[in-house]
Amino acid sequence: MSRLARTAWVIEALAIRLAKSRESGLSLVLYTALRGWIEAGELAAGEALPSSRQLARELEIARNTALAALDRLTAEGLVASRPGAGLFVAPLALAEAVHQAPALTRRETLSRRGDRLLAACAPSGGGHRAFAPGIPALDLFPREQWQRLLRRHQQRAPEQWLAYQATGGLAALKTALCDYLRLSRSVRCTPDQILITQGAQQGFELIARLLADPGDSAWIEEPGYGGAQVALTAAGLSLVPVPVDAEGIDPQRAPDGPVPRLIYVTPSHQYPRGVTLSLARRLALLNAAERHGAWIIEDDYDSEFRYSSPPLASLQGLVDQAPVIYVGTFSKVLYPGLRLGYLVLPQALVEPFRQANARLNREGQMVAQAALAEFIEQGHFSRHVARMRRAYRSRQAALREALAPATAMGLTLSTGHAGMHLLAGLDDLVQEQALVEAGRARGIQLSPLSRYFTGPATRAGLVLGYAGSHEQEIARAGDWLARVWLGLQCPVFQR
Template identity: 40%
Template sequence: MAIEPTTWLVLDRAVGDLEGQIYRAFRARILGGALQAGAPLPSTRALAAALGLARSTVVAGYDRLAAEGYVNAARGSATRVAPLPPPPQGAADGRSFAPVPPPGSPDPARFLPLRPGLPDLEAFPHATWARCLAARARGLRVHDLGYGDEQGLPILRAAVLDHVRRTRAVVADPAQVVIVPSTAAAVALLAGLVLAPGDAAWVEDPGYPTARALLQRAGARIAAVPVDVEGIDLGQAPAGPPPRLIHVTPSHQYPTGAAMSLARRLRLLDHAAACGALVVEDDYDSEFHYAGRPLASLQGLDERGCVAYLGTFSKVLAPGLRIAYAIVPPRLVAPMQAAVRLSGGTVPMHLQAAMADFLEEGHLNAHVRRMRKVYHARMVETAERLDAVAAGRWRAGPVDGGLQLALWLASRHHDDTALARQLQDRGLGVLPLSGLFVGPAQPGLLIGVATAQSPVIDRLAAALDALVLPSDSRDANHGCRI
């Protein structure tokens, strides 16, 4: 018999986002154990009638639950709660929390199409940003020109929190938001707060080399944890002391493009709570998700203060803005504020104020909506064009989101560093994937799709077709997990 949610599902129509309220209410009941695996949900028609909503609103809420693995939905049968992994044995120990580019990187002084990590700078909303910036440069209040709050202007912190609440299901208070120049700055600050020399830090393998270098600089002993199609696999973590910090990119893993499954997310949170580790969730490009709604943030699932959430405007707008943010657990607010004060790494006040206006006036959302369509088309065109000439020599990774596409070479004997340099000499700014591994590497190329217009894609396909020799059939696919 289907459950009757109308006794506990109370909607606040004044707040809006009724679809999100339905999703969050069911998610909380499922994670809290009130709804057990196999329990049927009411039909969308019955629930819509009981709540006085359009059926499409309930369908959208159920679709979000299904997309993130909380329920199983099949045509012609009831939607049912999906089985979730049991928590591991053991409890938290109660402890308190007292870069060099990879080989073959393009010259950073040169702009090359297909360079990963760059949005389409020609599409930057110059006129709108200039208006916001000019208005704030002329109209800053006197007290905004002083040293100000180390965490950032309150208006920007509130605007950022509103943005990530709506788009990423982040759960926090404005006091937890810290404005920083970059996510790298945030990683460095958090590493300084959490890590002592010799502490273990876990990173994804392959993963973001700048984060790895920053953790090493903080004195951490790096343990690389393999990634597969479900994200970081803690079952493959190397033996050793428990981590004090775990850096992950769960929504769109860098560089593979994998999305961390719900089972892996819950296991990661349980493991972090059990060993007293801080999870640094680097949500670097989640605005650009192409296959339905993006997965909710890991931070939004965390009820034990284990996750620090990082976001940036570099991938959405332009790296030159130098505005990013960290949303830290409550216990780290005061230490983070002190660390920012000592580092001197604050964002100029007129930039913060202009970004607050840009967010509040809806310009960021409009830009993301427009560019999501553009980037999706470029991602799909790149993958399809390369697939058409692959002939078994390579395969493309997921195309569900992000600004870069992983292209895995079929033979382990390919030298992707030399191949990347040859392509760079042809004016194509791709990166070798092998430089992003700590353990045994899988060769491939990382392709930035934000600047992948048709003539450039054709140049890449022709160059790869000429440069990559056929694979040895005995070594094709070479046990690739990704």
């Protein structure tokens, strides 16, 4: 195209744009004026209106401009047309019906399943995070190092990482994880048995949907973890609470009834009671699962944090061919917003799980997976865990010290040999409720033990997370709690 021709093309294109914007501007003026007069009653229902042709001619505007304004008024029910008689102001009822239409058709109620699901979801509390359970030390996360790894893998990302994936996770991450699990948790696995998920929660959901049918029974620990309860409930399973004592879940105390399809447990560190499943109970549980043809879901959410002894081997690794699906998460060791976790599956389930996950949940986060693989390979992961372990030990000590005046007067605390929270035992549910309310008034979120029961609570207590807050903060909150508890025991202590 010559320079002259190009200039002409630019001018013509601009003229079209200008004309268009003028037209839409004029059409808006017509629409607004007519609408205003109709709403004010100055143009009454049934009154005739000029046609688009008439408007175009008299006002010297394009017919399309007039048509656009009249069409919009017609669509909103303010103007109607009668064959042969032209346009007129619509009866008021028509305009009102159009305005009310969306409200009439809106359906805001949940399904029956939605209602059941919501009932199983404990309200997530806001407020002070001093005692929030399950929140790791976000202040200690090596953000710069992590950002560097993310940046590097982002720059190098092959094009296929931008597409849909169906590999069950990045091979490098599966290999790094497998080495780590074999060594530190005695898990029996090869890298291809690992399926990377977007957190443990997604793993529970997949297991429930693929290995059980609606109406099947699932044994759960009582008290136990709400996230797993929600996932099983959402899949239509019927939850059978099995009591937990000082040795963990007791399969012998499972009520008679339908055999379980799934058994959900936290053997390394029972959530929330904090006990470790004894060897005798591990064997009893494996026997029960074998007898009933059930799968055990082993949730090993925080086994990295043990303070006085090395962690017990996983249940999955205890015997060959154990009917166990091992579930892990990076929510506690790195941060929950990362949304990365994994399943270690028996060989026969690898392919069905990979396929279903790729269709149901979609795979992704390849850059984060690559960064994480390198984070583990280069030893940053182990160093971070060791640093967090030291910090948690000291945060737990700060909490114990702050609560000492209360423990001296009979408040009981769990052993705290592992994990990220302590369990304070209380006399009864009345005391539990009183403390929760005092916390609410003070902006401190307290998690009552009764909330972790699916049936009637048989114990009262508070689940006191300490990992997510530094020592001063946890000590301040602990002081406050000790004072309030002492005040409830004996009002003389109340200041």
